[in-house]
Amino acid sequence: MDLLIGSGLAAFTIYAAAKWNKSDKEKIQHTFRNLNYKIKDKEPKHLKTHRTDQYSLYTYHVPYGLVDDEKLQVLEKVLDRPVKVSFEKGKLHIKVYNKKLGTKYAYDLFKPKGKWTIPIGMSQDGLVYHDFDLIPHMTVAGATTQGKTQFMKMFVTHLIENNPEGVEFYILDLKGKLAFNKYRNLKQIKAIAGNYGDSAITLKEVKKSIQSDMDYLLSIDAENAKEGNVKTRKFIIVDEAGELQTDKYMSDADKEHIKECHRTLSHIARVAGQLRYSLIFGTQYPTKEILDPQIKANSLAKVSFRLSTAVQSGVALDQTGAETLEYVGRAIYKTIDEHIIQTPFITKDDIWERIGRYEDVSSTNETANQGRSDTFTIG
Ligand SMILES: Nc1ncnc2c1ncn2[C@@H]1O[C@H](COP(=O)(O)OP(=O)(O)O)[C@@H](O)[C@H]1O
Numbered sequence: 001m002d003l004l005i006g007s008g009l010a011a012f013t014i015y016a017a018a019k020w021n022k023s024d025k026e027k028i029q030h031t032f033r034n035l036n037y038k039i040k041d042k043e044p045k046h047l048k049t050h051r052t053d054q055y056s057l058y059t060y061h062v063p064y065g066l067v068d069d070e071k072l073q074v075l076e077k078v079l080d081r082p083v084k085v086s087f088e089k090g091k092l093h094i095k096v097y098n099k100k101l102g103t104k105y106a107y108d109l110f111k112p113k114g115k116w117t118i119p120i121g122m123s124q125d126g127l128v129y130h131d132f133d134l135i136p137h138m139t140v141a142g143a144t145t146q147g148k149t150q151f152m153k154m155f156v157t158h159l160i161e162n163n164p165e166g167v168e169f170y171i172l173d174l175k176g177k178l179a180f181n182k183y184r185n186l187k188q189i190k191a192i193a194g195n196y197g198d199s200a201i202t203l204k205e206v207k208k209s210i211q212s213d214m215d216y217l218l219s220i221d222a223e224n225a226k227e228g229n230v231k232t233r234k235f236i237i238v239d240e241a242g243e244l245q246t247d248k249y250m251s252d253a254d255k256e257h258i259k260e261c262h263r264t265l266s267h268i269a270r271v272a273g274q275l276r277y278s279l280i281f282g283t284q285y286p287t288k289e290i291l292d293p294q295i296k297a298n299s300l301a302k303v304s305f306r307l308s309t310a311v312q313s314g315v316a317l318d319q320t321g322a323e324t325l326e327y328v329g330r331a332i333y334k335t336i337d338e339h340i341i342q343t344p345f346i347t348k349d350d351i352w353e354r355i356g357r358y359e360d361v362s363s364t365n366e367t368a369n370q371g372r373s374d375t376f377t378i379g
């Protein structure tokens with residue numbers, strides 16, 4: 001009896017170990033079967049495996065009519081590692097990464113890359129950057145505390161430090177100017193508006209500047225700012241566009257200011273990208289009302305941190321997924337391609353060390369608004 005029990009246990013142990021040791025390849029094949037990922041009795045056939053230090057790439061022949069399928073995303077859970085499924089040249093590719101993406105990457109990992117190029121974050125495939133000269137406008141969505149403001153401060157810092165003479169910023173910081181206030185006297189910061197009236201005035205100045213740039217380019221027969229060799233790119237940053245909504249308790253003047261802001265932001269998105277203006281449109285509430293269709297259609301770069309619902313993700317990114325992001329600073333960056341990234345982390349002290357030297361102490365930005373002698377005064 002002892003013997004029998006012993007051998008039974010041994011057999012069980014071997015069986016369990018065999019199950020436990022099932023290779024990723026086998027697990028993938030089982031998953032195909034369980035998901036009924038086949039056509040009639042024809043299943044995908046493993047063709048080859050390519051391994052690197054970062055990942056294993058499994059390539060499959062699939063029967064005609066079968067393509068990549070969202071349901072294959074369960075592989076991420078089955079294998080408990082990041083998985084990318086793609087379908088190219090008639091073959092199915094399943095890339096299984098060796099490690100999960102980390103939850104914090106220090107900013108100094110990201111080396112500068114070009115005049116108006118910023119780090120976006122670390123992806124499973126390495127560093128990801130965004131070039132505003134290629135894609136001028138960007139929307140940044142994400143529920144509160146997920147990393148929007150810190151992302152904006154990070155890239156403002158990056159641009160000022162690496163291209164101090166080639167960038168200017170106009171910031172609508174409607175949560176009482178708290179987030180960007182410390183930077184108000186930097187020479188590259190042309191305005192920080194903390195209320196509706198100042199926002200309208202700031203955007204009016206931007207609109208004027210667009211018109212005069214257009215006139216200049218026309219006068220030299222240049223088709224765009226690149227041809228006209230325009231040296232600076234102007235960034236219009238809206239930290240929380242949700243604050244730019246009218247309600248019945250507002251004064252008529254504020255309602256008018258808000259409408260004016262919307263008109264100008266939409267104008268910037270439509271006409272100013274080629275003139276070296278970039279609109280960065282941030283919101284924690286990506287709804288159709290807040291994310292103006294013109295702005296969305298002209299913002300070919302989209303960043304989204306975690307959002308509350310799949311519907312919001314649909315508005316922000318035209319796809320679901322942002323509602324499943326798990327960590328602060330984790331975001332989906334979407335242009336033609338799409339990456340899941342962890343945005344670079346930078347501390348306040350580090351920001352100041354890098355750009356504090358551009359503070360112009362003679363500047364008289366003590367009032368609510370950030371007028372500068374070399375640009376304009378508002379308020
Ligand atoms: N990329 C990041 N990596 C790690 N932690 C981050 C990152 N971005 C933000 N955080 C943390 O989250 C907090 C909230 O970020 P913040 O940008 O203010 O959020 P939001 O503007 O979306 O409300 C920050 O104070 C910081 O501690």
Ligand SMILES: [Mg+2]
Binds near residue numbers: 145148149150179
């Ligand atoms: Mg914020």
